[in-house]
Amino acid sequence: MGNRVFDPLDDGQKAVVDQFRDFVRINVRPNAVAWDESQTMDRGVIAELAGKGWLGALAPREYGGQDMDPFLWGAFCEEIGSASSSLLGLPTVHGMAIQSVARWGTSEQKTRLLPGLASGQTLGAFALTEPEVGSDAGSIQCQAVQSGTNIRINGQKQWITYGQIADLFVVVARLEDKPTAFLVPRNTSGLQIRPVKDMLGFRAAELADLQFDDCEVPIECMLGQPGFGFSHVAGTALDHGRFCIAWGCVGLAEGCLQIAMQHSLERKQFGKTLSEHQLIQQMLANMLVGNRAARGLCLQAADLKQKQDPQVIMETSIAKYFASQHAASASRDAVQILGGLGCSSSGHVERFFRDAKVMEIIEGSNQIQQIIISRHATMQYRKNSRANVK
Numbered sequence: 001m002g003n004r005v006f007d008p009l010d011d012g013q014k015a016v017v018d019q020f021r022d023f024v025r026i027n028v029r030p031n032a033v034a035w036d037e038s039q040t041m042d043r044g045v046i047a048e049l050a051g052k053g054w055l056g057a058l059a060p061r062e063y064g065g066q067d068m069d070p071f072l073w074g075a076f077c078e079e080i081g082s083a084s085s086s087l088l089g090l091p092t093v094h095g096m097a098i099q100s101v102a103r104w105g106t107s108e109q110k111t112r113l114l115p116g117l118a119s120g121q122t123l124g125a126f127a128l129t130e131p132e133v134g135s136d137a138g139s140i141q142c143q144a145v146q147s148g149t150n151i152r153i154n155g156q157k158q159w160i161t162y163g164q165i166a167d168l169f170v171v172v173a174r175l176e177d178k179p180t181a182f183l184v185p186r187n188t189s190g191l192q193i194r195p196v197k198d199m200l201g202f203r204a205a206e207l208a209d210l211q212f213d214d215c216e217v218p219i220e221c222m223l224g225q226p227g228f229g230f231s232h233v234a235g236t237a238l239d240h241g242r243f244c245i246a247w248g249c250v251g252l253a254e255g256c257l258q259i260a261m262q263h264s265l266e267r268k269q270f271g272k273t274l275s276e277h278q279l280i281q282q283m284l285a286n287m288l289v290g291n292r293a294a295r296g297l298c299l300q301a302a303d304l305k306q307k308q309d310p311q312v313i314m315e316t317s318i319a320k321y322f323a324s325q326h327a328a329s330a331s332r333d334a335v336q337i338l339g340g341l342g343c344s345s346s347g348h349v350e351r352f353f354r355d356a357k358v359m360e361i362i363e364g365s366n367q368i369q370q371i372i373i374s375r376h377a378t379m380q381y382r383k384n385s386r387a388n389v390k
């Protein structure tokens with residue numbers, strides 16, 4: 001999408017981005033409205049993504065993945081996000097499951113689960129949110145109790161993206177009062193999956209609520225140690241989720257700019273094209289500058305991810321915060337520039353507008369990102385002040 005001022009991709013990677021772009025042009029953009037209207041994701045497009053190895057691209061090579069470079073993965077999310085946020089939800093949550101297992105799994109768990117996740121034969125999802133607990137995720141109430149060699153889970157999880165079709169859930173529950181992650185296969189008895197319909201955005205992302213009633217899994221399904229569920233496993237998963245959403249927002253905002261630009265050049269009012277009216281130019285300029293800034297922050301996060309720099313977590317929060325806020329603003333402006341047409345469900349911008357609002361809430365709402373960013377900045381400031389006094 002768009003002009004890249006700074007482009008870290010080499011020629012081989014650019015050729016792969018061309019493949020992403022062709023895939024989106026042929027398979028995603030023409031169908032995104034229909035998926036949104038039917039509130040279901042086409043199984044064919046999921047199979048195509050899996051077949052190309054893109055769903056599990058971040059899994060380690062030794063388990064059948066591609067260890068995909070963060071810049072390339074960012075470009076992938078950007079391209080998918082430019083056409084369908086609902087589809088973007090799949091590599092996001094599937095990747096959250098992959099990252100959780102790859103980072104915190106035992107070698108037995110990795111050998112058993114990663115090949116299926118890497119090939120896309122097994123679809124993963126991530127279940128943290130509950131009816132009473134959202135932003136304050138460390139306070140989850142779902143209970144896990146050890147019973148012999150099994151773990152018995154009771155409680156509820158809410159709004160789980162791709163929960164309707166996922167084969168494997170990373171579930172965070174309290175074990176002896178410590179948030180702990182578990183790998184729960186879909187067909188486990190005691191797990192009920194209820195489809196969620198009619199959300200504002202992400203309408204084709206197959207959301208589900210999960211009900212656990214004495215749902216038993218072997219103790220080998222524990223992922224990481226007791227107490228690691230929120231601080232470690234969810235930390236890894238959410239960092240990945242924010243990275244995907246930040247890049248997806250760049251794509252969404254760029255999609256808005258392209259549509260708004262084309263419309264403003266074609267549509268005439270008061271004897272001249274919309275693009276010649278200064279108030280429209282102001283919106284177009286803000287959209288373009290915001291897109292550049294959001295992409296710059298995403299590139300910064302990708303660079304740190306590639307270098308495995310611990311600062312990446314903060315830079316990813318910053319990128320997600322800015323990019324989602326900008327996507328919401330760009331989609332609002334795109335609707336404005338298209339006028340009544342922008343309010344019609346037959347085009348893309350009305351859907352972008354609804355999906356962009358969701359981007360400001362998921363993977364840690366923007367208020368939570370602001371809290372994280374400002375706490376970190378304060379800590380850095382104090383540290384630097386102390387160093388300067390010495």
Ligand SMILES: Cc1cc2nc3c(=O)[nH]c(=O)nc-3n(C[C@H](O)[C@H](O)[C@H](O)COP(=O)(O)OP(=O)(O)OC[C@H]3O[C@@H](n4cnc5c(N)ncnc54)[C@H](O)[C@@H]3O)c2cc1C
Nearest residue numbers: 126127128129133134135159160161202362363364365367
């Ligand atoms: C489409 C969609 C898909 C989702 N997919 C998943 C998924 O796959 N897995 C999953 O686990 N969850 C998922 N969620 C849930 C999502 O992560 C939560 O909605 C989100 O974390 C916010 O929690 P909440 O909705 O309970 O809002 P609350 O936590 O109740 O917050 C409500 C409002 O208060 C603000 N707020 C909260 N605390 C503070 C504070 N300390 N200071 C200032 N403001 C505050 C929030 O920013 C928000 O604006 C999904 C949600 C949606 C809408």
